[in-house]
Amino acid sequence: MNSRLTDETITMNGYELIRNQFKNKDTAFTQEEREAHGLVGLIPPCVETIEQQVARCEVQWKELNTVMDKFIYLYHLQQANETLYFKFLLTHIEETLPIVYTPTVGAACVQYSDIWRSWPKGMYLNASMAGSIRKILDNWYNEVDIIVVTDGTRILGLGDIGINGHGIPVGKLALYTVGAGFDPSRVLPITLDLGTNNDPLSPFYMGSRDGHPDEDKYVAYIDEFVAAVKDKWSSCVLQFEDFSKVHAFELLERYRYENRTFNDDIQGTGCIAAATFVNACRATNTTPRDHRFIFLGAGAGGVGVAEALAQLLVGPDYTIEQARKHFYLVDSRGLVTTADEANLAANEHKRPYARDDVPAGTPVRTLMDVVKYAKPTALMGLSTIPGSFTKEIIGEACKNTERPIIFALSNPTSKCEILAQQCSDYSHGKAVYASGSPMPDVDFEGRKIPQYQCNNMYVFPGIGHGAMLAQAKIITEEMISAAATACAKYVPDEEVVKGVLLPRLKDIREISAHVAAAVMEVAFEQGHAMAERPADLVQYARDHQWKVQY
Numbered sequence: 416m417n418s419r420l421t422d423e424t425i426t427m428n429g430y431e432l433i434r435n436q437f438k439n440k441d442t443a444f445t446q447e448e449r450e451a452h453g454l455v456g457l458i459p460p461c462v463e464t465i466e467q468q469v470a471r472c473e474v475q476w477k478e479l480n481t482v483m484d485k486f487i488y489l490y491h492l493q494q495a496n497e498t499l500y501f502k503f504l505l506t507h508i509e510e511t512l513p514i515v516y517t518p519t520v521g522a523a524c525v526q527y528s529d530i531w532r533s534w535p536k537g538m539y540l541n542a543s544m545a546g547s548i549r550k551i552l553d554n555w556y557n558e559v560d561i562i563v564v565t566d567g568t569r570i571l572g573l574g575d576i577g578i579n580g581h582g583i584p585v586g587k588l589a590l591y592t593v594g595a596g597f598d599p600s601r602v603l604p605i606t607l608d609l610g611t612n613n614d615p616l617s618p619f620y621m622g623s624r625d626g627h628p629d630e631d632k633y634v635a636y637i638d639e640f641v642a643a644v645k646d647k648w649s650s651c652v653l654q655f656e657d658f659s660k661v662h663a664f665e666l667l668e669r670y671r672y673e674n675r676t677f678n679d680d681i682q683g684t685g686c687i688a689a690a691t692f693v694n695a696c697r698a699t700n701t702t703p704r705d706h707r708f709i710f711l712g713a714g715a716g717g718v719g720v721a722e723a724l725a726q727l728l729v730g731p732d733y734t735i736e737q738a739r740k741h742f743y744l745v746d747s748r749g750l751v752t753t754a755d756e757a758n759l760a761a762n763e764h765k766r767p768y769a770r771d772d773v774p775a776g777t778p779v780r781t782l783m784d785v786v787k788y789a790k791p792t793a794l795m796g797l798s799t800i801p802g803s804f805t806k807e808i809i810g811e812a813c814k815n816t817e818r819p820i821i822f823a824l825s826n827p828t829s830k831c832e833i834l835a836q837q838c839s840d841y842s843h844g845k846a847v848y849a850s851g852s853p854m855p856d857v858d859f860e861g862r863k864i865p866q867y868q869c870n871n872m873y874v875f876p877g878i879g880h881g882a883m884l885a886q887a888k889i890i891t892e893e894m895i896s897a898a899a900t901a902c903a904k905y906v907p908d909e910e911v912v913k914g915v916l917l918p919r920l921k922d923i924r925e926i927s928a929h930v931a932a933a934v935m936e937v938a939f940e941q942g943h944a945m946a947e948r949p950a951d952l953v954q955y956a957r958d959h960q961w962k963v964q965y
């Protein structure tokens with residue numbers, strides 16, 4: 416699986432070889448390799464192991480003062496030597512993921528054009544390229560197994576930041592390699608620079624300053640893009656990321672029945688929230704049907720999570736309509752109800768959750784109103800409104816149940832509805848909490864309580880890998896829910912009863928192998944797989960992970 420020195424490499428001269436980020440080993444080139452490939456004199460004479468190189472990185476890392484310095488350091492390292500970069504990430508996963516991924520990637524995106532240092536990572540397609548996208552894809556230098564594409568219109572909770580959002584597909588793809596072992600030379604981050612409605616303040620902004628194209632032009636452009644990708648790399652997985660809810664649902668419906676594609680914010684988030692919620696139920700000795708859910712935020716993430724959780728309640732004797740009655744979605748206009756037809760007409764994705772049973776005169780405008788009315792046992796935050804789960808809200812939720820389940824999923828940390836320590840303090844340690852961005856341990860009565868990051872990073876690498884390995888024609892809801900079950904099950908009963916909601920990040924490769932196997936299993940069962948079925952799916956996934964070694 417690795418892009419090691421090959422015959423093709425031998426045709427590169429020494430200088431090209433050390434400038435090739437996928438083949439470069441720097442001081443780890445052996446003497447023989449140096450002589451064979453014209454490298455003698457081009458690198459310092461010592462020969463080091465990758466472990467020695469990592470040790471040097473560790474010292475340099477400690478010297479860096481700010482998270483942005485660390486972000487830039489890692490970008491440079493990746494640019495110089497991908498193998499060393501991924502070795503460093505995997506050796507220091509808990510320290511480095513919050514830099515290459517949320518929350519620091521969010522801060523980096525906001526300043527992306529300003530901190531830019533000629534990083535050729537991926538492709539940028541703009542409106543003027545309409546009609547030529549297929550030809551332009553030929554400019555990419557390699558085969559591609561997976562693409563993460565954004566249009567920059569809803570980057571984390573930071574809004575429409577246009578081309579600056581490119582850090583997100585880059586970060587997601589780093590996770591595809593860290594998590595599921597995608598070969599980094601075969602992943603492609605793409606930003607569709609179709610303008611931004613926000614005025615980019617920086618004089619260095621690198622994207623189009625125009626507003627967005629009209630709806631017909633926009634959809635025609637995405638159609639052309641999807642068709643071009645399929646024509647150029649017929650077997651690659653296409654992941655949509657951080658598209659505004661205006662388009663996220665519509666594009667998912669448009670392409671999911673004929674393409675190997677999924678939307679991470681809707682489906683990946685639903686998947687990890689379902690896995691985490693299942694474990695929260697195991698931890699609290701409850702069943703999903705015991706719960707009443709309030710969601711703050713009814714966008715791509717909110718409705719994606721609601722739908723995935725509602726499916727947990729469905730059974731032979733319980734329909735999806737009955738399940739949805741457990742849910743109360745609150746958006747910027749208050750509780751989503753059938754009375755607000757204008758809201759539903761503009762946001763069809765909310766309609767299945769619109770309540771039609773609120774007694775006339777009941778106040779449901781604010782979150783507190785709805786909490787008092789619906790008496791939730793679970794609160795889900797996907798609103799981008801920091802601090803919206805206040806002490807009073809948590810206090811009210813604690814009246815309804817011994818152990819309220821509180822997921823504050825908005826990213827980055829600056830947008831989080833409630834921090835872990837606050838949730839513990841306000842609920843006197845009763846709440847079962849998870850957050851979208853990483854949180855430090857909580858101090859509860861002198862004890863350190865570890866925290867769990869309910870983030871789609873646990874599952875999207877395995878979903879993509881499983882779809883790729885099975886050569887699944889499409890990615891179905893059943894595959895996604897099998898992925899959730901595999902992730903939840905990865906935490907054994909004895910851990911769950913202690914309150915462990917998610918597996919440890921250091922096990923991400925193993926978790927991803929199980930998630931990929933679950934996806935493949937369903938792909939074979941449903942007849943969507945074009946690959947031949949291997950005997951042991953988990954082992955097959957493991958065997959097809961790019962190994963981080965020279």
Ligand SMILES: NC(=O)c1ccc[n+]([C@@H]2O[C@H](COP(=O)([O-])OP(=O)(O)OC[C@H]3O[C@@H](n4cnc5c(N)ncnc54)[C@H](O)[C@@H]3O)[C@@H](O)[C@H]2O)c1
Pocket residue numbers: 569570571572573659660679680684687711712713714715716717718745746747748796797798799800824825826827830850851852869870871872
């Ligand atoms: N943890 C994860 O894995 C994960 C995954 C996806 C999204 N997210 C995060 O969830 C957040 C929302 O993402 P999204 O894709 O759903 O965004 P979105 O723009 O589609 O939806 C945001 C929702 O919040 C609502 N909202 C805005 N202001 C509000 C207010 N004052 N009161 C109540 N509701 C309000 C909007 O009406 C909308 O329904 C983002 O911060 C994103 O980073 C986290």
Ligand SMILES: O=C(O)C[C@H](O)C(=O)O
Pocket residue numbers: 516517570571572657679680825826851870871872
């Ligand atoms: O990017 C993340 O950290 C998760 C999610 O996809 C998001 O949009 O917030």
Ligand SMILES: [Mg+2]
Pocket residue numbers: 571656657679680
């Ligand atoms: Mg996202």
